[in-house]
Amino acid sequence: MSGAIELGAPQLAIAGGLVLLAGGLSVLMQLGVGKRLAIASLRTVVQLTILGAILEPLFRSELGWLVGLACIGMIALAAFESVRRAGRRYRGIRRDAFVSLLFAGGCTAVLATAAVVGVEPWWEPRYLIPILGMILGNGLTGISLGLDLCLRSIDEGRGRVESLLVMGATPREASRPVARAALRSGLVPILNSMSVVGLVTVPGMMTGQILGGSDPTQAARYQIMILFVIAGATALGTAGVVLLALRSLFDAEGRLRPERLRRVLE
């Protein structure tokens, strides 16, 4: 990639002027979002500058363990975020989210770099880190939706589950409708974005590659690949987290234990 035209601080300041315009509008029309806008802009600058500063030495280094550590950190952050969005918790929910994201994100990201792109070595950070980031960023939306629906159905639909338990159902049999609905809701966002991609939106990664000087056909292929990988990761991750959550909400004798759930007020 021969690269895009470089941006310096003065160029960013021009774009920042548009944020000031939005801020002026907030003051003028008394929207009351001026302070939040300022904080959000500041966070954008700080977070992305730090990200760039971390990625630069990481991409240059050839240390596999450092790349691995960065991946684990990203997965842990995504797991915590998906739990934070769920309206109910139980003991061990973070562990369950981490395990499913580690499995789903790890497998699909490595498949993408090793088998699809075929980069050498497969953990080449310039490929692995952004691909994993895209998988986690999109996958966690689906996973948190699926997890939230699963926990809510158990909490509010205890009678539905117990109506099968009293007839001799195993936890898996009794919670099958819950698991099915949760998986379906987890897949909705990626299905929606796959249906309209390219019609309504030019996706971020494709835009980035085109700006970076890539051939649009190649950029489109990369985008197709990443959407497929995200779809697979979301399905795997949602299924994993729902199965683990259900396992935590039944005891060894096959009883439903909804008292293990705790509602979180946001």
Place this chain on the structure above:
Amino acid sequence: MLLRAKGLDVAAGGRTIRSGVDLAVDRGKCLVVRGPSGVGKSLLLRRIAQLDPGEAGELALEGRTPSEWGYQAWRAEVCLVMQGAPQLDGSPADWLRAVQSLASQAGRPTGDPLELLERWGLDARSFERPWSELSVGERQRCQLAVALSREPRVLLLDEPTSALDPDAVQAFEESMRGRTSIWVTHSAEQAARVADSVLELGA
């Protein structure tokens, strides 16, 4: 004795409500559990059905404990019909199909729920209608018909006729004759009609 409990504790939300409950039911007999509200009658049935956990006491059906039966097999044989009318997805027929597909229900003797419903004054077509369109009394009868049709060894009934009219109550009580049951009821008249023995739970 078909079903026996010794020294059973009953708890809700980690708090023990009763302890040391003893009871026994013979084959084909009816044990009525009576007592004021809040003494733990429903919880006792849930405890016997192994739907709620407990710390103390022994339970045995034909001399075998729940863990010897396997917990799913136990629940299929000691079947709880919960209080109130279920509000499930789909129709009673959908629920019956889900029940029939359970591993623990495979190969068990079964009766005909539609025949029971007609005996209890309910049109068989109600069975195909969504739960949400049925009245409380209709839902209660559908729930009972499915439970009875699975021919469990013991039925645990929690206020089973609370929403039925007198004719349906009489027809239901006739269908229960010869079946083994533990029955929670507030009605002294019903207790007098159906009970072979009575367990009084004090406040």
